Amino acid sequence: MLEIHDLHVEVRGEPILHGVDLAVPEGEVHALLGPNGSGKTSLMMTIMGFSGYKVTRGKILFMGQDITQASLTERARMGIAVAQQRPPTIPGVRLRQVVEYLTGSDEGHKSEVAALVEAVRVRPFMDREINAGLSGGEIRRSEMLQLLAMRPRFAMLDEIDSGVDVEALELIGAMANQLFSVEHGHPVRRRSGLIITHTGQVMEYVHADRAHIIMRGKISCTGNPGIIFDMVCDSGYEKCVECVNHIPEVHL
């Protein structure tokens, strides 16, 4: 579904990504782990097509189509979406308006989303301007609600586990599972996605099919999410630095 080949990206003239290769097949959810500043968010922003992320080499394919030069709007129309870590405040636009627009006229979907609004306790800020004065946990829930209303083909979740307590993480994890499920509570997924995480905590709540570690703007390791998560928990990313230095490509 998503294929990235030898992707090199510059931000404000600075090389940030140095030859990323990554593939997420249809129906799979992958986790992308890495230390602060390794390029996780930059990769996600580049896949989504945000301005300021200049591809200097390589390509991005989505559903077999080369989207390297496609606009953000074109990519969104193809079904790519993100839950951002620090989304902007949008003055004059209320969460309720966005959710109603995204839900469309499908009555079944509308009532599903209405039930979610109650379940994930976002009703108190449905009539506030998008992200205005929301806490970190509230922003995550607002972003996830918008994705659930949108039903994208490929969802990228950026650091949904950062700065949230255990209860909030459980709730956000449940929303992510619902996002990737065929139907509520069904274990088989239909949507693909990429879960970006610094700590890997979210992987205790959301099943990932594969995990990748990004170090210094390059994927250094790909494999079983459980093994990779345990390795990061036990040894930290410092061990990964050694691995990158001594064994350039490790596939578990």
Ligand SMILES: Nc1ncnc2c1ncn2[C@@H]1O[C@H](COP(=O)(O)OP(=O)(O)OP(=O)(O)O)[C@@H](O)[C@H]1O
């Ligand atoms: N707009 C920008 N201007 C200048 N440098 C940038 C910009 N965006 C990212 N960078 C730099 O690119 C590198 C990668 O940043 P990025 O945010 O992608 O890392 P990350 O892995 O998501 O980190 P974190 O876990 O801290 O969110 C960092 O050195 C960062 O300072």
